[in-house]
Amino acid sequence: MKELIEGVLHGRPRAIARLITLIENSETATETAVTALYPHTGNTHIIGITGPPGSGKSSLVNELAKVLRRQDLRIGIVAIDPSSPFTGGALLGDRVRMRDLAGDRGVFIRSMASRGCLGGLAQTTWAVIKVLDAAGFDMVLVETVGAGQAEVDIARAAHTTLVIESPGMGDDVQAFKAGILEIADILVVNKADRPGSDRVVRSLETMLHLGPVGGTRHHGYTGEVPLAAANGASGGWQIPVQPTIATEGKGVPELVMLLQQHHAYLQTSGEWQQREKERCWQEIMHLLHLRFMAQFQTAVPQTERASWATAVAAREVDPYTAVRQLFLALSGGAKISTDGA
Amino acid sequence: MKELIEGVLHGRPRAIARLITLIENSETATETAVTALYPHTGNTHIIGITGPPGSGKSSLVNELAKVLRRQDLRIGIVAIDPSSPFTGGALLGDRVRMRDLAGDRGVFIRSMASRGCLGGLAQTTWAVIKVLDAAGFDMVLVETVGAGQAEVDIARAAHTTLVIESPGMGDDVQAFKAGILEIADILVVNKADRPGSDRVVRSLETMLHLGPVGGTRHHGYTGEVPLAAANGASGGWQIPVQPTIATEGKGVPELVMLLQQHHAYLQTSGEWQQREKERCWQEIMHLLHLRFMAQFQTAVPQTERASWATAVAAREVDPYTAVRQLFLALSGGAKISTDGA
Numbered sequence: 001m002k003e004l005i006e007g008v009l010h011g012r013p014r015a016i017a018r019l020i021t022l023i024e025n026s027e028t029a030t031e032t033a034v035t036a037l038y039p040h041t042g043n044t045h046i047i048g049i050t051g052p053p054g055s056g057k058s059s060l061v062n063e064l065a066k067v068l069r070r071q072d073l074r075i076g077i078v079a080i081d082p083s084s085p086f087t088g089g090a091l092l093g094d095r096v097r098m099r100d101l102a103g104d105r106g107v108f109i110r111s112m113a114s115r116g117c118l119g120g121l122a123q124t125t126w127a128v129i130k131v132l133d134a135a136g137f138d139m140v141l142v143e144t145v146g147a148g149q150a151e152v153d154i155a156r157a158a159h160t161t162l163v164i165e166s167p168g169m170g171d172d173v174q175a176f177k178a179g180i181l182e183i184a185d186i187l188v189v190n191k192a193d194r195p196g197s198d199r200v201v202r203s204l205e206t207m208l209h210l211g212p213v214g215g216t217r218h219h220g221y222t223g224e225v226p227l228a229a230a231n232g233a234s235g236g237w238q239i240p241v242q243p244t245i246a247t248e249g250k251g252v253p254e255l256v257m258l259l260q261q262h263h264a265y266l267q268t269s270g271e272w273q274q275r276e277k278e279r280c281w282q283e284i285m286h287l288l289h290l291r292f293m294a295q296f297q298t299a300v301p302q303t304e305r306a307s308w309a310t311a312v313a314a315r316e317v318d319p320y321t322a323v324r325q326l327f328l329a330l331s332g333g334a335k336i337s338t339d340g341a
Numbered sequence: 342m343k344e345l346i347e348g349v350l351h352g353r354p355r356a357i358a359r360l361i362t363l364i365e366n367s368e369t370a371t372e373t374a375v376t377a378l379y380p381h382t383g384n385t386h387i388i389g390i391t392g393p394p395g396s397g398k399s400s401l402v403n404e405l406a407k408v409l410r411r412q413d414l415r416i417g418i419v420a421i422d423p424s425s426p427f428t429g430g431a432l433l434g435d436r437v438r439m440r441d442l443a444g445d446r447g448v449f450i451r452s453m454a455s456r457g458c459l460g461g462l463a464q465t466t467w468a469v470i471k472v473l474d475a476a477g478f479d480m481v482l483v484e485t486v487g488a489g490q491a492e493v494d495i496a497r498a499a500h501t502t503l504v505i506e507s508p509g510m511g512d513d514v515q516a517f518k519a520g521i522l523e524i525a526d527i528l529v530v531n532k533a534d535r536p537g538s539d540r541v542v543r544s545l546e547t548m549l550h551l552g553p554v555g556g557t558r559h560h561g562y563t564g565e566v567p568l569a570a571a572n573g574a575s576g577g578w579q580i581p582v583q584p585t586i587a588t589e590g591k592g593v594p595e596l597v598m599l600l601q602q603h604h605a606y607l608q609t610s611g612e613w614q615q616r617e618k619e620r621c622w623q624e625i626m627h628l629l630h631l632r633f634m635a636q637f638q639t640a641v642p643q644t645e646r647a648s649w650a651t652a653v654a655a656r657e658v659d660p661y662t663a664v665r666q667l668f669l670a671l672s673g674g675a676k677i678s679t680d681g682a
């Protein structure tokens with residue numbers, strides 16, 4: 001482990017790959033690695049990239065990396081595939097398109113399955129980002145599919161969140177948009193050569209003017225609902241809408257410029273520090289939850305857990321009563337019994 | 342509250358709507374309502390419906406409801422929109438298509454925003470399903486967009502999970518599929534009149550034969566990773582792939598038949614009870630987490646929380662050390678101090 005940490009700090013690809021594999025397979029390794037690497041982190045610009053299936057995220061990430069490489073920046077790419085553990089880890093399907101980046105030591109690409117990670121996707125992703133951060137990559141691009149909690153989590157892990165749309169995604173994209181606009185720092189309309197792309201750009205711009213989107217994100221440690229939109233509308237960062245045709249590289253240099261402008265904005269406005277605090281707090285809360293669950297598994301044996309599930313399923317006990325009793329047991333209190341409920 | 346509960350048990354639409362609003366706005370109301378209604382639940386067939394944006398879920402739910410109504414079944418519909426709290430709750434966009442169901446007392450439709458729910462989406466959704474269950478609806482259709490954690494949660498809340506695909510969703514649908522195949526009991530290829538739909542059906546059927554998908558789902562209370570595919574391949578439910586053209590109602594009666602076959606399968610195989618136990622356990626774990634977090638907010642004042650976030654962001658303390666210290670404070674132990682870390 002010590003040797004691997006040393007290798008990571010020297011940016012050696014093999015050490016990076018091996019440490020990430022350890023992190024994916026062991027929570028103890030994750031803790032050791034993060035603790036050792038942590039003082040060397042904090043220098044990478046973390047970019048979250050999300051959007052619905054079919055929006056062309058992978059092609060865009062590929063093109064982004066190529067343009068960034070021309071500026072001699074070192075780029076880490078973490079692609080989160082919602083594939084299952086039993087298909088043997090992350091699918092390589094759309095990774096194939098990244099073949100032209102292979103062999104370039106300035107780029108490190110890693111696909112991760114979104115299920116079956118020990119400790120959950122969030123913990124693993126946070127740890128992997130730290131490895132790439134400590135290894136000296138200038139930017140880490142974290143790519144994910146979908147429109148759910150995972151995307152909000154990614155937004156929390158990133159300094160800059162890119163949301164990709166494309167024309168012709170159907171009606172309920174409208175609803176989809178409303179949800180992700182809240183997490184976007186930059187909007188991209190990919191496949192801009194397709195019919196209807198002007199309409200998508202216009203409708204996104206309209207939505208941006210409807211609500212107080214963007215700007216200061218909320219801090220979880222205040223105890224209020226995080227990501228609830230704050231004052232953003234007044235000044236601050238104006239969320240741009242950038243059309244691209246990733247397959248031809250069109251619009252990508254402009255997008256890189258926007259990424260760098262957002263980075264500069266975060267630095268000069270002081271929001272970088274705010275987002276760092278928020279990122280750290282989200283991670284703390286997640287780790288706290290994992291620790292609590294581990295404690296719970298130890299305190300309440302499996303047979304007890306099964307009998308509670310049975311009693312609630314049989315409608316003998318309601319779930320709130322069950323939770324009150326289980327919580328008592330955790331606090332070292334009363335003996336749990338489904339009879340006494 | 343007592344009057345509302347009474348009204349819900351008599352299936353009165355206004356009481357149902359008012360109680361759901363209370364649940365969306367107060368955790369205390371949620372607990373009171375669930376505790377009171379719980380003994381009257383357990384009779385509804387809960388159906389989760391998910392798929393990527395643009396797959397035509399809402400049209401399909403609409404058509405399903407119409408066919409089910411012809412059998413004189415009472416149907417509850419819960420549509421979860423990933424819209425933000427500040428746009429004023431759930432968007433009504435695709436609800437408009439359900440206009441032909443309006444005025445029918447045998448159908449109750451509710452849209453819910455997926456952000457900003459007190460206690461989280463899961464708790465609110467679980468509670469709303471219980472209200473509809475206790476109100477005597479024969480089936481509850483829970484519709485959601487995306488491919489993330491939310492979908493896995495919905496699968497856990499449902500007896501039968503429908504996953505909708507459609508042709509022409511682009512390359513990374515391949516990755517999307519692998520993730521959701523794990524939660525599907527029935528696959529639907531909607532927009533089956535579009536070019537490429539045969540190919541989608543065939544590729545889904547191929548994927549179904551690749552891995553040990555379906556059948557017995559895993560129980561969280563064993564302490565192992567839930568939803569890891571178990572033995573399903575050997576016997577049990579064979580996941581069907583049903584083509585539909587929702588806008589024309591084609592394939593929908595066949596889909597209703599599949600839903601009813603799955604219900605019969607769950608009942609005769611004993612898997613209904615297994616899924617009920619799993620559903621209940623997931624809910625217990627979620628409520629336990631919420632209770633723990635509430636206790637944490639009380640035990641660690643906001644200023645303390647903020648100073649931990651600051652220390653970790655400044656790389657003075659690593660997140661694991663922070664969590665260890667915070668956990669001590671929770672257990673009534675040592676005074677927390679970022680200095681002592």
